Structures are given as structure tokens and as C-alpha cells.
Amino acid sequence: MAAGRAAEMGAHVLLLEKTKRPGNKLRITGNGRCNLTNTRDVAGFIEHLTPADPFLRNAFARFFVQDLIAFFEARGIPTITEPDGRVFPASANAQHIVDALRDYCLEGGVRFRYNSPVDEIIVEDGHVRGVRSGETTIEARQVILATGGTSYPHTGSTGDGYRLAQRLGHRIAPIRPGLVPLVVDDPAIRSLQGLTLRDVRVALYRGERRLVEATGDLLFTHFGVSGPVILSLSMHLEKDGEGPTRLILDTRPHMDEATLDDDLRQRLAAMGRATVRTWLRSLVPNSFAEVIIAQSGVPADRRTSTLSAKQRHTIRRLLKGFSMTVSGTRPMAEAMVTLGGVDCSEIAPRTMASRLVDELYFAGEIMDVAGDTDGYNLQIAFTTGRMAGEAVARAILTETSKG
Numbered sequence: 001m002a003a004g005r006a007a008e009m010g011a012h013v014l015l016l017e018k019t020k021r022p023g024n025k026l027r028i029t030g031n032g033r034c035n036l037t038n039t040r041d042v043a044g045f046i047e048h049l050t051p052a053d054p055f056l057r058n059a060f061a062r063f064f065v066q067d068l069i070a071f072f073e074a075r076g077i078p079t080i081t082e083p084d085g086r087v088f089p090a091s092a093n094a095q096h097i098v099d100a101l102r103d104y105c106l107e108g109g110v111r112f113r114y115n116s117p118v119d120e121i122i123v124e125d126g127h128v129r130g131v132r133s134g135e136t137t138i139e140a141r142q143v144i145l146a147t148g149g150t151s152y153p154h155t156g157s158t159g160d161g162y163r164l165a166q167r168l169g170h171r172i173a174p175i176r177p178g179l180v181p182l183v184v185d186d187p188a189i190r191s192l193q194g195l196t197l198r199d200v201r202v203a204l205y206r207g208e209r210r211l212v213e214a215t216g217d218l219l220f221t222h223f224g225v226s227g228p229v230i231l232s233l234s235m236h237l238e239k240d241g242e243g244p245t246r247l248i249l250d251t252r253p254h255m256d257e258a259t260l261d262d263d264l265r266q267r268l269a270a271m272g273r274a275t276v277r278t279w280l281r282s283l284v285p286n287s288f289a290e291v292i293i294a295q296s297g298v299p300a301d302r303r304t305s306t307l308s309a310k311q312r313h314t315i316r317r318l319l320k321g322f323s324m325t326v327s328g329t330r331p332m333a334e335a336m337v338t339l340g341g342v343d344c345s346e347i348a349p350r351t352m353a354s355r356l357v358d359e360l361y362f363a364g365e366i367m368d369v370a371g372d373t374d375g376y377n378l379q380i381a382f383t384t385g386r387m388a389g390e391a392v393a394r395a396i397l398t399e400t401s402k403g
């Protein structure tokens with residue numbers, strides 16, 4: 001987007017790509033469908049960013065969701081908006097987005113050079129002079145650094161940009177995985193591998209502090225937990241803090257304690273001489289029922305008619321507040337996004353220009369701003385790319401017109 005926009009506005013653009021083709025990560029987004037963006041308003045978008053500060057407010061005011069949809073529709077890529085507001089290409093094919101962006105660049109005259117990792121940005125007297133890729137030095141009046149984060153490194157995003165920016169004096173906020181599955185080191189949880197609980201509410205705690213909660217699908221895996229609700233919560237993990245990190249799972253988010261208690265009693269009455277196991281299996285999937293039985297200490301073969309109120313309350317509390325202790329995250333390579341990056345206070349929010357080095361710009365995930373699942377990260381990349389491309393073109397055209 002950055003290269004295409006700069007070229008469209010009249011700049012001569014050379015795009016240096018480390019790998020042998022463009023858009024490796026874009027091609028796998030949204031499970032190959034590419035969740036381009038979503039229909040929340042600017043305030044709603046900013047709430048879902050980490051950090052949730054207004055750095056992007058100005059840029060969003062100039063190129064946001066409808067502009068992005070119009071951009072792709074004008075390039076022959078109609079989009080669909082799902083009931084939850086997420087926007088995808090109607091073809092459900094991320095490759096079409098990659099192709100559209102490549103064609104946009106080619107139409108503007110962007111030259112592509114593949115297998116060309118940038119190793120150094122050449123700066124003299126505080127001004128960018130060009131870049132070095134291997135033995136080759138390339139002169140450039142402006143440079144946009146859009147090297148992504150460090151997650152899914154086989155796509156080419158290996159964190160080079162952080163090192164390049166740091167060498168030029170930029171502060172890099174600590175890098176850590178975001179939108180990442182969580183490890184729960186507990187055999188009982190691992191026994192649930194393969195189970196998905198739909199539409200559950202999960203709260204994230206550090207010690208006794210409730211950090212955040214989210215609702216959605218949760219998937220148990222061989223290492224712990226994943227699924228949309230867990231990926232969202234992973235954005236809010238605290239590295240430092242007192243007490244263990246815990247997830248408290250509410251399998252009945254739409255019922256308060258009293259309503260659930262009534263519901264449980266009615267079901268018990270209707271079950272006659274059934275066992276506790278049979279009763280619980282009518283409430284939750286079989287494997288989860290076994291874990292609840294083990295944690296409650298209630299004998300599985302006890303007749304429901306003999307269940308005491310105390311035992312019923314114990315089971316109700318587990319259904320509304322099942323606790324899991326998080327021992328860590330899966331590695332960065334499995335994260336969908338990189339948290340941390342170039343400190344945004346050192347970037348001008350209208351142009352994405354470096355405040356430290358003249359003629360240097362940033363776009364995309366390299367910056368210390370990331371979003372939740374649901375298309376936030378691509379909208380960030382497209383908006384900031386657009387801003388950087390425009391600023392570069394304007395600077396070059398102004399310079400040229402001055403002679």
C-alpha cells in the first residue's frame with residue numbers, strides 16, 4: 001500500500017523484498033480468506049488496540065474502513081461484511097488481495113526487487129541517503145521501513161526492521177507475542193485436547209486483579225488453550241505483576257448464579273434416578289464433565305436424588321468459574337502479531353515520519369501498535385502504509401518543484 005500510493009502520486013519507487021515474492025503473510029491471513037478490516041467506528045477501533053492510545057486517530061480520520069473497502073472494490077475486489085462486522089474479499093481468497101496490491105504498485109511504476117534484504121539504512125548528517133542490501137548500495141531520498149514484526153518468521157518477517165531502526169537511535173518497546181495461544185501446564189486440561197467450548201466468557205486475572213474479560217469460542221489443545229477468546233486475552237498478559245496468571249472460565253455466561261441454580265435444580269428433578277455423571281453430561285461435553293467431577297470431589301456414580309445443596313453449589317461454581325493457571329504463551333513463531341516495536345512517540349502521527357531521522361518513515365506492524373483479531377492489524381497496516389506513501393510522495397514532489 002505504501003509503495004503503491006507513493007507511486008500513484010508520482011514518486012519513483014523501488015520496493016526491496018527480502019523473500020522471493022510479495023505478501024507472504026497477507027496470503028495466509030484469516031485462514032486464507034483475509035479478514036481485511038471490520039466495521040467498528042474509530043473509537044471502537046482504538047479500544048481494541050494495544051496500546052489503546054489515540055496515536056492512529058488522525059490517520060484513521062483520513063483513511064479508514066470505508067476507504068479501504070472502496071479501494072479494493074475499485075480494483076475489482078468486492079467485499080462482504082459478516083454479521084459480526086468483519087470484512088473479507090467476497091472471493092474468500094487472500095491471494096486476490098495480494099494480487100490487487102501488486103497490480104496497484106505495477107500500474108504506478110513501482111519496481112520490485114526480490115531476495116533483497118535491506119541490511120542497513122544509510123544516514124548522513126541526520127538525513128537518509130539510501131539503503132544497503134548485501135554488497136549493493138541503493139541511493140534513495142526517502143525510505144519507508146515496513147518490515148513487519150517477528151511472528152511467523154518463515155513469511156519473511158524476522159524482526160530486521162527493529163534492528164535497523166534501533167541502530168538509528170529509535171527506541172524499541174519490548175517485543176512479545178500477541179494473539180497467541182496460552183500454555184496451561186495441567187494434565188486435566190490436556191485431557192480435554194480437541195474440545196471446543198462455544199460462546200464462553202473468560203476472564204484474565206493476575207493474582208487477585210481482574211485484567212480483562214472476553215467472550216467467544218475456546219479450544220483445548222495438547223499444550224493448553226487457544227481459540228478466538230484466548231487469542232484476544234493474550235494481548236493483555238502482564239509480564240510483571242504479583243501472583244499467578246489465571247483464566248476463569250464461565251460456561252454459562254448468559255445466566256447469573258441464581259438463574260443457573262434454578263436451572264440446575266429443575267434439571268436434577270427431571271433426571272429422576274440418574275447419576276451425577278449422566279446429569280453433568282447433559283450440561284457440558286463428556287470430557288469436560290469428567291474434569292468437573294474430579295475437581296468437585298462429588299462421586300460420579302452418586303444418584304442425583306441424593307446430591308446435597310452444598311455439592312450442587314460446588315458444581316455450579318465450577319460451571320461459572322472454572323480456573324486454569326497460565327504458565328506462559330506459545331512461542332513468537334506461533335503468534336499472529338508482534339507486540340512492542342518502534343516507539344510511536346518517535347513517529348509523527350500524520351505522516352508516519354521518524355521524528356529522529358529525516359526522510360525515514362514507518363508503516364505496519366513494525367510500530368508499537370497492534371490490534372485484536374477481526375481485521376484490526378491489516379487496517380493498521382493499510383492506513384499507516386497509505387499515510388507514509390502519501391507523505392513520501394509529497395516530500396519528493398515539493399523538493400522537485402523547488403528544483
Ligand SMILES: Cc1cc2nc3c(=O)[nH]c(=O)nc-3n(C[C@H](O)[C@H](O)[C@H](O)COP(=O)(O)OP(=O)(O)OC[C@H]3O[C@@H](n4cnc5c(N)ncnc54)[C@H](O)[C@@H]3O)c2cc1C
Nearest residue numbers: 018029030035117118147148156157160364365375377378
Ligand atoms: C497466521 C496469521 C493470520 C493473520 N490473519 C489476519 C487477519 O485475517 N486480519 C488481520 O487484520 N491481521 C491478520 N494477521 C496479522 C497481519 O497479517 C499483520 O499484522 C500484517 O501482515 C502486518 O503487515 P506488515 O506489512 O506490517 O508486515 P508483513 O505482512 O509481515 O510484511 C513485511 C514484509 O517485509 C519483508 N521484510 C522483512 N525484513 C526485510 C528486510 N530486511 N528487507 C526487505 N524486506 C524485508 C518481509 O519479507 C515481508 O514481506 C495475521 C497474522 C498471521 C501470522
